[in-house]
Amino acid sequence: MNSKxxxxxxxxxxxxxxxxxxxxxxxxxxMPIARxxxxxxxxxxxxxxxxxxFLEGAIAKVAVRQPLTVRHMDxxxxxxNAVEYAKTKERAEIIDLAVRYRxxxxxxxxxxxxxxxxxxxxxxxxxxxxxxxxxxxxIAHDEHHIKQLQAFLNH
Numbered sequence: 001m002n003s004k005x006x007x008x009x010x011x012x013x014x015x016x017x018x019x020x021x022x023x024x025x026x027x028x029x030x031m032p033i034a035r036x037x038x039x040x041x042x043x044x045x046x047x048x049x050x051x052x053x054f055l056e057g058a059i060a061k062v063a064v065r066q067p068l069t070v071r072h073m074d075x076x077x078x079x080x081n082a083v084e085y086a087k088t089k090e091r092a093e094i095i096d097l098a099v100r101y102r103x104x105x106x107x108x109x110x111x112x113x114x115x116x117x118x119x120x121x122x123x124x125x126x127x128x129x130x131x132x133x134x135x136x137x138x139i140a141h142d143e144h145h146i147k148q149l150q151a152f153l154n155h
Contacts (some may be wrong), residue, residue, distance in 0.1 A: 003107075004117050005137060007135045012106055014142045017149075018044060018098045022091070024153075029091050033152035038083060040152070041094065043145050045086030046079055048098035050141070053078075055105050062116065063108045071124040109135065 021040065030039050036048070049120070058069035086094060109117070109131060116131070123129040 004114070004132070007132075008106055008109055010139045011021065011109075011135055011142070012102070013101070014047070014102055014146070015099055017146055018095055018102075022095055024091070026091070028153070033148055037148075039086075040149055041065065041086045041091065042083045043149060044098055044152055045089070045094050046136070047080040047142065048101060049078070049082045049085065049144060050138070051101035051105060054134065054138075055108075057102050057106045058134070059105050059131070062119075062131060063111065067124075068129055069124045070129065073126065079131060 021044065024040065029041050032039055033043070054070060058068045061068050112131065118130060118132045120128045120130045
């Protein structure tokens, strides 16, 4: 397996983790994972909305050779909005969308040539963006949140 395939495999590990959250009771789903922290619902909505943002503004654009529209933004504001969004949606919808967006990203990435995988493009702000850097960054982001949730759910 080459590193691209290994990274895709790691990136896909989010899917069975999220699927497993369907079994949570509603109280646990909506309970803060620690004092002053987000709920499981908030964390998954946050991850899902970042996937949606990068799918629509970068990954799908790369697949059809269009200019990228992702921009650097106020992460705190994006995350606050994700938490508010999560309050308006049912657990099944959040999980379904999280799985759908991640699968779509993976499908697009699998179809990239080795050259497209490493090609450095410009994002909407003119900064460099390359999928071979995006994927490891988001694997680390996934691992951070999955470890948080596992610690909460397994104690």
